[in-house]
Amino acid sequence: MFFPNISTEDLAAQDETGLNDFDNSIYSGRSFLTNQTVDPLHTFTEDGKPLPSQSPGPLYIPRWQTSPVLETSMANENLLEKKEVADLLLTSVESRAAVLGGFHSAPPGMPSDADVTTAFFATLESIFVRKEVQYLGDPMSHLAIPIFDSIDRQKRGQVVAILKATLNWQYYLKNILPGTDYGYHVVIKNGCDADGKNSFTYQVDGPEVIVLGFGDRHDRKFDQYREDGYFSKSNIRDGTTDGVSFDQSSCPYSFHVYPTQSDYDKYVTYFPMTIGLCIAGVFAFTIATFIFYDRLVERRQKIVLAKATQSTAIVSSLFVSQTKKEVLISHRFFGVTHR
Amino acid sequence: MLLDIVVEMSAVAGLAVTATVDGNYSWPFVTLNAFQERASNARFLSGAIYLSINPIVNGNEELAAWEKYAQSDANSWM
Numbered sequence: 001m002f003f004p005n006i007s008t009e010d011l012a013a014q015d016e017t018g019l020n021d022f023d024n025s026i027y028s029g030r031s032f033l034t035n036q037t038v039d040p041l042h043t044f045t046e047d048g049k050p051l052p053s054q055s056p057g058p059l060y061i062p063r064w065q066t067s068p069v070l071e072t073s074m075a076n077e078n079l080l081e082k083k084e085v086a087d088l089l090l091t092s093v094e095s096r097a098a099v100l101g102g103f104h105s106a107p108p109g110m111p112s113d114a115d116v117t118t119a120f121f122a123t124l125e126s127i128f129v130r131k132e133v134q135y136l137g138d139p140m141s142h143l144a145i146p147i148f149d150s151i152d153r154q155k156r157g158q159v160v161a162i163l164k165a166t167l168n169w170q171y172y173l174k175n176i177l178p179g180t181d182y183g184y185h186v187v188i189k190n191g192c193d194a195d196g197k198n199s200f201t202y203q204v205d206g207p208e209v210i211v212l213g214f215g216d217r218h219d220r221k222f223d224q225y226r227e228d229g230y231f232s233k234s235n236i237r238d239g240t241t242d243g244v245s246f247d248q249s250s251c252p253y254s255f256h257v258y259p260t261q262s263d264y265d266k267y268v269t270y271f272p273m274t275i276g277l278c279i280a281g282v283f284a285f286t287i288a289t290f291i292f293y294d295r296l297v298e299r300r301q302k303i304v305l306a307k308a309t310q311s312t313a314i315v316s317s318l319f320v321s322q323t324k325k326e327v328l329i330s331h332r333f334f335g336v337t338h339r
Numbered sequence: 340m341l342l343d344i345v346v347e348m349s350a351v352a353g354l355a356v357t358a359t360v361d362g363n364y365s366w367p368f369v370t371l372n373a374f375q376e377r378a379s380n381a382r383f384l385s386g387a388i389y390l391s392i393n394p395i396v397n398g399n400e401e402l403a404a405w406e407k408y409a410q411s412d413a414n415s416w417m
Contacts, residue, residue: 041406063393
């Protein structure tokens with residue numbers, strides 16, 4: 001048996017930083033079966049009432065070390081009696097692979113909510129962001145990763161424990177876009193929950209994420225602009241040469257991104273047409289000015305030509321050749337030209 | 340747009356390996372040293388809001404031994 005050194009970031013350390021203030025003390029108080037630090041193997045009813053384990057065995061998976069540590073009696077709860085995760089854990093043990101489960105959600109609420117799951121998720125989120133926040137009713141997923149008793153490259157040993165992580169999808173969408181890039185719908189779908197409960201829609205506006213609700217709620221007008229994403233890797237890097245296998249067959253996930261009307265309005269505007277019309281107007285004005293000027297000059301030329309022709313005709317009829325030449329030269333001297 | 344979530348999960352998977360290589364344990368009677376520090380870091384890197392290590396207890400004999408272990412000083416991590 002192995003006994004640990006006392007951690008410096010346990011319940012007491014969380015207390016010092018005020019993180020335990022988010023814990024639902026009413027529920028924590030009534031979550032214990034006994035007055036011992038750790039209850040015997042136990043389970044909970046849906047409304048959070050503790051019961052001694054009802055499992056006949058022979059396999060048990062008690063929850064042991066957790067992060068964060070909650071004041072609630074979580075340690076030694078038999079997870080194989082918890083319907084949201086039991087199958088997931090067994091699948092991970094049998095397949096010797098990391099497995100992602102379906103959606104797990106509860107009604108929205110604060111850490112003080114009467115609903116045990118709501119209070120649990122709100123408490124975890126509040127500790128995660130270090131301020132009291134409301135749980136918005138969006139789905140979590142549980143990731144089960146097997147722990148082996150050996151990590152020999154040729155043959156990993158026996159699965160001796162499961163590391164379970166609770167993921168809130170919302171946090172993977174936050175802070176990935178700049179504030180100037182907004183208006184996307186992200187639909188996360190899984191292949192293992194019932195219809196209507198197997199997809200969830202978020203709106204991503206810059207660094208913020210708005211929870212829209214269960215179902216595919218994207219704007220159908222933008223179907224053709226869909227971008228899809230999948231987990232393309234069959235293993236998760238864990239520091240070993242080959243990593244741990246990632247089995248997606250039991251619950252495949254897909255991610256779909258769509259633009260929204262606000263994104264459309266950001267790019268599809270009258271601005272390019274306005275600019276185009278302005279440029280066309282400048283050209284039209286320039287052409288009109290040129291034509292007008294050309295007409296004016298031509299008119300003037302015609303008048304001058306008519307005058308010159310008239311002058312030539314008068315001079316020719318009055319003077320002899322030499323005198324005509326001189327008159328015409330003097331005419332030129334005063335700036336009158338003719339052809 | 341979506342991040343490579345599988346890469347982010349690596350931090351959690353690394354914690355699982357740590358549980359294996361950290362010493363010559365006799366599972367399921369194992370409580371990891373400095374789990375909170377390691378898990379807090381893994382949570383921060385992976386975006387997971389909750390982590391737990393859940394040993395597999397096989398058979399009623401082992402369960403009885405486990406119950407004893409859970410009531411011993413091993414629970415001082417809380």
